[in-house]
Amino acid sequence: MELIARAAGAESLAAHLQRLGPMPALPSGALIAELEASGLLGRGGAGFPVGRKWRAVAERAAGGAVVLANGAEGEPLSLKDRSLMAARPHLVIDGALLAARAVGANDIIFYVGGEHATAQAALRQALAERPGDVRRRTRIVTAPAGYVSGEESAAVHYVNAGDARPTTTPPRPFERGVGGRPTLVQNVESLALAALIARRGHAWYQGLGHGRARGIGLLTVSGAVNRAGVHEIELGATLSDAAAAAGGLRGDVRAVLLGGYFGGWADLHEQWGLPLDAPSMRARGLALGCGVVHFLASGTCGVEATAQLMTYLASQSARQCGPCVFGLSAIAGAAQRLAAQSAQPGDLDRIIRWSRQVTGRGACHHPDGAAALMQSALQVFADDFVGHQHRRCLTISQPARVAVA
Amino acid sequence: MGEVLEIDRIRCDGHGLCAELLPELISLDDWGYPIIKPGKVPPSVVEHARRAVDACPVLALRLARTAAAVAR
Ligand SMILES: Cc1cc2nc3c(=O)[nH]c(=O)nc-3n(C[C@H](O)[C@H](O)[C@H](O)COP(=O)(O)O)c2cc1C
Ligand code: SF4
Ligand code: SF4
Numbered sequence: 001m002e003l004i005a006r007a008a009g010a011e012s013l014a015a016h017l018q019r020l021g022p023m024p025a026l027p028s029g030a031l032i033a034e035l036e037a038s039g040l041l042g043r044g045g046a047g048f049p050v051g052r053k054w055r056a057v058a059e060r061a062a063g064g065a066v067v068l069a070n071g072a073e074g075e076p077l078s079l080k081d082r083s084l085m086a087a088r089p090h091l092v093i094d095g096a097l098l099a100a101r102a103v104g105a106n107d108i109i110f111y112v113g114g115e116h117a118t119a120q121a122a123l124r125q126a127l128a129e130r131p132g133d134v135r136r137r138t139r140i141v142t143a144p145a146g147y148v149s150g151e152e153s154a155a156v157h158y159v160n161a162g163d164a165r166p167t168t169t170p171p172r173p174f175e176r177g178v179g180g181r182p183t184l185v186q187n188v189e190s191l192a193l194a195a196l197i198a199r200r201g202h203a204w205y206q207g208l209g210h211g212r213a214r215g216i217g218l219l220t221v222s223g224a225v226n227r228a229g230v231h232e233i234e235l236g237a238t239l240s241d242a243a244a245a246a247g248g249l250r251g252d253v254r255a256v257l258l259g260g261y262f263g264g265w266a267d268l269h270e271q272w273g274l275p276l277d278a279p280s281m282r283a284r285g286l287a288l289g290c291g292v293v294h295f296l297a298s299g300t301c302g303v304e305a306t307a308q309l310m311t312y313l314a315s316q317s318a319r320q321c322g323p324c325v326f327g328l329s330a331i332a333g334a335a336q337r338l339a340a341q342s343a344q345p346g347d348l349d350r351i352i353r354w355s356r357q358v359t360g361r362g363a364c365h366h367p368d369g370a371a372a373l374m375q376s377a378l379q380v381f382a383d384d385f386v387g388h389q390h391r392r393c394l395t396i397s398q399p400a401r402v403a404v405a
Numbered sequence: 406m407g408e409v410l411e412i413d414r415i416r417c418d419g420h421g422l423c424a425e426l427l428p429e430l431i432s433l434d435d436w437g438y439p440i441i442k443p444g445k446v447p448p449s450v451v452e453h454a455r456r457a458v459d460a461c462p463v464l465a466l467r468l469a470r471t472a473a474a475v476a477r
Pocket of ligand 3: 418
């Protein structure tokens with residue numbers, strides 16, 4: 001296990017150095033080349049190539065860039081970032097220091113969700129173990145709770161002005177971010193993996209993985225499994241491997257939520273052999289996102305579970321853009337009526353139309369993610385939605401168990 | 406090269422004036438917020454587009470040269 005600790009508590013600097021040795025003194029260009037050759041993709045949700053992002057910031061930096069390590073983890077079904085920071089804080093710090101060297105940044109900000117107290121304490125303690133020159137360049141900023149606070153422009157806005165709402169782009173943070181300077185916003189798992197690749201080389205990372213997939217990653221597995229929690233996998237491991245890693249399925253399962261509230265539903269029987277890897281999933285119209293895998297028990301109604309997710313997402317809109325504010329709450333309202341078997345005529349048709357319409361019409365991708373989730377539900381639970389339009393539930397319904405934080 | 410209509414979704418407060426002036430490219434959703442037809446602005450309506458841009462009371466609309474897309 002590279003990213004998950006075997007022992008309880010945070011790894012000390014001494015234990016970290018004993019396990020991995022010192023950070024390599026690679027110059028910027030070589031470091032970025034290693035990352036590019038490794039094929040490492042970002043783990044905050046979008047799956048953008050990490051090396052390419054470092055290069056884009058390095059080209060603009062002129063020595064004055066900023067690194068923002070994103071540990072906001074607002075996704076309610078995800079635990080992997082807080083677990084990683086709590087267990088291996090020095091690996092995340094190494095990743096941020098290497099990123100700073102590679103892109104030409106002096107300042108490093110750890111942006112950590114305020115509710116992730118253990119993770120924050122571990123990072124604080126770990127920074128205290130570092131030499132003064134590291135401590136002077138780094139600070140921890142507490143991210144306010146909320147789904148959207150972890151969005152990159154929202155994070156930058158919060159650091160700059162204490163307001164965790166997204167801003168209009170362009171300029172994107174890599175062009176103009178913290179203090180107006182080019183800013184590398186990178187998920188903490190991405191940084192930890194970059195720190196391992198810097199030590200061991202791209203060939204090490206490329207040597208891991210199943211099938212055509214390369215590398216390793218963290219999943220948060222929850223729902224109808226025996227051992228919910230964070231699991232490290234070699235990418236390309238299948239959905240059935242993920243279920244096995246979580247102690248097997250508990251009872252009958254029909255559908256699985258992949259990628260989190262921003263991802264989508266998939267039919268479990270169709271996707272049981274699905275390789276968990278961003279490119280393979282994208283090719284099937286699915287998303288690995290931040291690595292959430294949530295199994296929905298067959299006794300739980302997919303319409304009701306989706307209505308809960310949509311209600312949460314609508315409540316998390318930063319309330320700046322009309323289509324996001326009004327569109328998401330209208331979709332959530334109609335989904336609630338469908339779930340409660342009190343649908344009005346045309347509710348289902350309106351959900352279909354609205355979900356298409358809100359996509360791409362916010363300052364950030366919040367409405368896009370919510371609409372994608374809704375559209376996946378309309379496919380996977382197609383019969384259930386039609387049934388609910390006629391006020392009939394096809395599941396002998398138990399209360400939905402999708403945990404909403 | 407060409408021009409595309411861009412909208413600042415945070416600024417736009419759904420006055421709907423733009424849809425009146427440029428019905429060829431802009432329609433409104435159920436709440437009065439603009440839906441812009443994707444793609445470049447055809448030369449035949451560029452003048453109308455400019456008028457819509459100028460008329461927006463909160464300066465939320467603009468005509469931009471097509472920029473290279475950067476993934477987020
Ligand atoms: C609504 C919204 C919420 C997001 N929340 C997070 C988050 O909590 N943590 C995170 O790392 N990325 C989050 N992201 C993605 C970031 O915008 C950004 O892409 C990411 O931090 C970049 O890191 P990566 O390339 O290593 O994935 C969010 C994006 C959106 C649209
Ligand atoms: S799209 Fe929604 S969440 Fe994103 S900035 Fe606009 S109102 Fe806020
Ligand atoms: S005129 Fe301006 S504010 Fe009104 S809907 Fe069009 S873009 Fe929005």
